[in-house]
Amino acid sequence: MNTNSQAEAVCARAAHANPLLAKTMPAYEQIKRYVLARIAEGAWKPGAPIPSETELVKQFGVARMTVSRALRELTQERVLTRTRGAGTYVAPPRYESTVHAVRNIADEIAARGHRHSAHVLMLEASAAQSALDALGLAEGPVFHSRIVHCEEGEPIQYEDRFVNPSVFPEYLEQDFTVETPNQYMVRVAPIQRAEFEIHAQKPEAQVRRHLQMEMGEPCLMLWRRTWVGAAIATSVQLWHPASRFHLAGAF
Incomplete structure (x- = not known):
């Protein structure tokens, strides 16, 4: 499955909440892969904001701490940048x-x-x-x-x-x-x-x-x-x- 179809599949499953979270992979890792797929396919470009934690919690049907961990790790990996009070953005190229x-x-x-x-x-x-x-x-x-x-x-x-x-x-x-x-x-x-x-x-x-x-x-x-x-x-x-x-x- 290519990156586009992976992202589409994740989006479709997200509408049904918990079925998205495969038992073989932690929920936060599923969310990380979804974010990476959206960036790779060009849907979210460098410098652009990504959905808020609240939106991702609703989309994936998980606890806020799960979404927070996914975004925190992607920030540590320099995929995202986070500014207090301003939101989370796709990091520019390094x-x-x-x-x-x-x-x-x-x-x-x-x-x-x-x-x-x-x-x-x-x-x-x-x-x-x-x-x-x-x-x-x-x-x-x-x-x-x-x-x-x-x-x-x-x-x-x-x-x-x-x-x-x-x-x-x-x-x-x-x-x-x-x-x-x-x-x-x-x-x-x-x-x-x-x-x-x-x-x-x-x-x-x-x-x-x-x-x-x-x-x-x-x-x-x-x-x-x-x-x-x-x-x-x-x-x-x-x-x-x-x-x-x-x-x-x-x-």
Whole structure:
């Protein structure tokens, strides 16, 4: 039976309440499968509300706690999102990136069959103390870029990068709408080691604005520093909307 016919069968049985709840499967699992089928067939699209708990209780003829458990587990599995007082919605797609290696975001987007685009917000030399500290330098200037990377036109990464001019002297001359900083640097001087940290935190106003995020929405921020030889080559913060991005890795 295909997804559409499964969903139709569930709908038909739901009208008769308890017959829907097969003895071979817990009631909450039946409800989860029904929700997944409706999403898979496109009846409930990303961002759209699903029926309320009260409606599902009536449709399935079960206790509210049974429906609540089904929706709670689907929320934990990132299939749904729930907002107190506002209802339950189909979760938006979550784009995934690996963190065990320094990879090019454009390649990751292309591997998903999607289109990458970039908006260069800033590309300049800086003698700010924060820039020097990021690269462990006593004097500058250093190069500083800020770029927003998009997947199918939707912003998924805000890149704030400091670059060592002694390693990448022509950095400011590059067109990063054509080639990402990662592509350029790997081509010129491949990194020899790296360190990184991942934080969940609220973004600054400018980051939130460029990533088109809601007020109060958290980010996943990946901080990474890389070396070429003995020199720190680059230090970068990569901000991702937590609702649209998932960082994963395997070692």
